[in-house]
Amino acid sequence: MAEIESESGLKIVDAFDLDPELRALLRPGELVEGIRGQYHHLPRYFYEIPSREAAREIRVTPHFGLNEFLLVDLKEAARVRAFPRYVPCAIRIAAFYLERLREATGAPVHLAVNGGYRSPAHKLSVAATPHMWGTAADVYKIGTVVLRDRASIETYNRVIEDLTDDLYVMPYGHEIGKADDHIHVDLGYVTVVPREISEDRLEGPQDKPRFAFEERRRGDRRGWPREPLPEVLPAAAHAGSTRSESQK
Amino acid sequence: MAKPQVEPPEEAAVRQSVAKAEQSLYASVLAIRDRHELERLGIAFYDAETTLQWSYNADAMFHAASTMKLAVLLAVFRQHTRGELALEEPVHVRNKFLSIHDRKPYMLDINRDTEGEVFERLGRTMSVEQLAYHMITSSSNFATNLLVDVVGVPVIQTALDELKIEGIKVLRGVEDQAAFEAGLNNEVTANGLLKLLRLVEEGKAYGEEASARMREILLDQRFKSGIPAGLPQAARVAHKSGNISTVHHDAGIVYLEGRKPYVLVILTQFPSETGARTAVADVSRDIYECLAGMNGG
Ligand SMILES: [Zn+2]
Numbered sequence: 214m215a216e217i218e219s220e221s222g223l224k225i226v227d228a229f230d231l232d233p234e235l236r237a238l239l240r241p242g243e244l245v246e247g248i249r250g251q252y253h254h255l256p257r258y259f260y261e262i263p264s265r266e267a268a269r270e271i272r273v274t275p276h277f278g279l280n281e282f283l284l285v286d287l288k289e290a291a292r293v294r295a296f297p298r299y300v301p302c303a304i305r306i307a308a309f310y311l312e313r314l315r316e317a318t319g320a321p322v323h324l325a326v327n328g329g330y331r332s333p334a335h336k337l338s339v340a341a342t343p344h345m346w347g348t349a350a351d352v353y354k355i356g357t358v359v360l361r362d363r364a365s366i367e368t369y370n371r372v373i374e375d376l377t378d379d380l381y382v383m384p385y386g387h388e389i390g391k392a393d394d395h396i397h398v399d400l401g402y403v404t405v406v407p408r409e410i411s412e413d414r415l416e417g418p419q420d421k422p423r424f425a426f427e428e429r430r431r432g433d434r435r436g437w438p439r440e441p442l443p444e445v446l447p448a449a450a451h452a453g454s455t456r457s458e459s460q461k
Numbered sequence: 462m463a464k465p466q467v468e469p470p471e472e473a474a475v476r477q478s479v480a481k482a483e484q485s486l487y488a489s490v491l492a493i494r495d496r497h498e499l500e501r502l503g504i505a506f507y508d509a510e511t512t513l514q515w516s517y518n519a520d521a522m523f524h525a526a527s528t529m530k531l532a533v534l535l536a537v538f539r540q541h542t543r544g545e546l547a548l549e550e551p552v553h554v555r556n557k558f559l560s561i562h563d564r565k566p567y568m569l570d571i572n573r574d575t576e577g578e579v580f581e582r583l584g585r586t587m588s589v590e591q592l593a594y595h596m597i598t599s600s601s602n603f604a605t606n607l608l609v610d611v612v613g614v615p616v617i618q619t620a621l622d623e624l625k626i627e628g629i630k631v632l633r634g635v636e637d638q639a640a641f642e643a644g645l646n647n648e649v650t651a652n653g654l655l656k657l658l659r660l661v662e663e664g665k666a667y668g669e670e671a672s673a674r675m676r677e678i679l680l681d682q683r684f685k686s687g688i689p690a691g692l693p694q695a696a697r698v699a700h701k702s703g704n705i706s707t708v709h710h711d712a713g714i715v716y717l718e719g720r721k722p723y724v725l726v727i728l729t730q731f732p733s734e735t736g737a738r739t740a741v742a743d744v745s746r747d748i749y750e751c752l753a754g755m756n757g758g
Contacts, residue, residue, distance in 0.1 A: 286553040286586050287546075287611065326553035326586050353584045387566055394557055394568075 224261040238334040247341040253402040256301035273308035282329030290334035301347035302405035320356030349399035361394045489747045497740040503728035505651035509721035523728045525647035526703030532631045536617040538671040551586035561633040562640040579603045598681045602635040609634040628653025651726040654712040658724045687711030691745030706734040
């Protein structure tokens with residue numbers, strides 16, 4: 214069943230190995246100036262998502278699908294929107310924290326269009342927004358609450374701030390740098406060097422393909438049986454939630 | 462030596478009937494203006510069947526109201542025809558816009574009643590084509606501003622300039638209060654809208670394919686109190702109205718069975734805000750009856 218094994222993994226790419234058009238759009242490793250004059254290096258290592266189906270099927274955490282971080286409109290460069298698509302490896306960490314937020318609120322957390330990863334070529338990518346690192350999320354709805362008033366935004370901002378010091382939330386307001394129709398939450402400029410990557414090179418091509426999200430990998434290492442996990446875990450069933458709840 | 466040109470009797474008859482029609486139209490339009498106590502009235506008319514052209518105050522600038530959406534539609538199809546914008550491209554339905562004047566964000570005052578399907582999609586995406594459809598057929602301000610954002614105000618003006626449409630000035634989206642206060646307003650003349658619709662009718666607005674799609678959208682218009690209200694039930698009208706407190710406009714292409722279409726633009730302005738107005742429908746009726754009379758109908 215070799216083909217199934219390779220299908221379950223997401224390829225990790227060094228963006229320096231991508232074709233010149235994509236490289237020019239993703240600008241790996243480039244310095245970008247932030248709004249306060251500080252500089253940050255753009256991410257270099259990306260997951261390659263081969264198809265729409267893969268984006269829909271792959272779950273980064275129990276309640277967040279990869280596709281939720283890829284939801285963009287025509288403000289994103291057409292090439293970046295076309296499959297195979299690329300998303301910075303730090304997306305996993307963003308998803309981990311969003312999953313904690315979901316636990317804290319007990320309700321599905323909905324990311325807005327253009328609210329996950331935005332490439333540097335995205336029209337909303339002004340200065341060094343953490344969206345370009347895949348470490349930011351714009352949440353427009355939690356459960357059935359649409360976040361477009363001071364009360365709901367400030368309430369959930371407080372929930373997030375109580376959750377961890379790692380997350381930054383944008384204050385409520387109408388000006389640039391504030392939010393009045395969503396919650397912006399980010400982890401700052403986190404870049405991830407996946408353990409599969411060797412850093413003993415600068416910009417030369419890598420010789421071996423590397424894969425992540427191989428669902429069986431950890432289980433195999435531990436000698437677990439090959440049966441897939443049940444769709445609904447006992448604890449989740451008890452809490453009345455399902456694995457696909459954040460999908461609509 | 463050339464013989465002196467003698468006009469054939471049938472052509473002389475047509476010329477006479479046209480002159481008579483023009484005179485009677487003029488009289489009835491003045492009567493409508495007085496009866497409805499209009500502050501201003503602008504009319505432009507072109508009939509492809511008789512090639513009759515007629516206008517009244519057709520170069521006077523009026524507040525565009527929603528007739529500016531015709532220029533936005535044109536710009537969308539310009540970008541599409543040039544391969545710069547696919548009609549199926551997704552657009553985030555988000556109620557947040559930047560003023561053209563000071564780049565400050567503003568929101569539209571919208572609800573389920575005024576915006577219908579576009580409101581329902583808030584937070585999700587709609588295609589460029591769906592937005593264009595709602596911008597015209599239900600006069601969605603939300604869809605309009607999203608599309609103005611997609612194509613950009615300069616492109617709208619470029620489209621008008623390229624097609625040599627004078628008399629339409631689009632400077633901003635809808636409800637951009639900061640731009641309004643700075644005197645940046647959208648304006649139209651009857652002749653300007655007539656030119657635009659004639660190009661759409663003749664397949665010259667970025668080609669026959671784009672023109673045909675624009676006509677289809679315009680034919681699905683849901684607001685029928687303007688030009689269609691002065692016509693027989695069987696008439697089909699590809700049009701866009703524009704109604705705000707003191708102006709009521711309509712601009713459209715009228716299709717009647719068994720003849721070529723005519724293009725008609727009626728712009729009206731009232732001194733003060735009052736209830737329902739029928740001036741546009743009355744002018745539309747007069748023009749229809751005038752043409753029916755000329756056709757011996
Ligand atoms: Zn954000």
